[in-house]
Amino acid sequence: MNLKDEFSSLGNYFSPRIIGEVNDQYIKVVKIKGQEVPWHNHENEDELFYVVKGTLLMEIENQPDLILKKGDLFVVKKGKNHRVSSKKECLIMLIESKTTEHTGKITSAITKSIEDQFC
């Protein structure tokens, strides 16, 4: 599969879609525009972000902000409070444990169950 092609079938912003799996991890694509992700963490799980298009602001509590650009890869370590946003459309691949809830234990307007991430 081609990553860019996978984004073309995505509907809403902030709505991850599972496109495959490798061992106990899901491979997901998501498009982001704006600031809707709440501060959250994944207590026991790391989360890989890879920017396919655009620019992503990665905020991590008690750390300097990071600007991730196309081709940049970053792993948020388990337990770290974080949120991501983007002024313009940004396309991201995520790799995270099958058990990971995408907004952690925080429920917000964008929160989507794992089952719904297959759609």
Add this chain to the structure above:
Amino acid sequence: MNLKDEFSSLGNYFSPRIIGEVNDQYIKVVKIKGQEVPWHNHENEDELFYVVKGTLLMEIENQPDLILKKGDLFVVKKGKNHRVSSKKECLIMLIESKTTEHTGKITSAITKSIEDQFC
């Protein structure tokens, strides 16, 4: 980290380097040119290939050959005999279990221990 930058520090072809980890998986970069990977499999582990530059020939036993191009992502499922090659230089990111031996149980001229993949 930027994936393309990570490749600039790679020495030999077919010599994976670990650049990070996400949960129980290593993130690796490797550059390939030619046909030196032996047929092999990983009995219990899937292996993710993502092409950053170039074109990769993915051969899987009893399946049609696949040509993977820049931006293409493919997961070789556990137990599948496979090998990869490229006529011209090809840059790949791999995501695989920390326990994965990159040429499976086959030892060849390119085989490198996990410890050596940190260099």
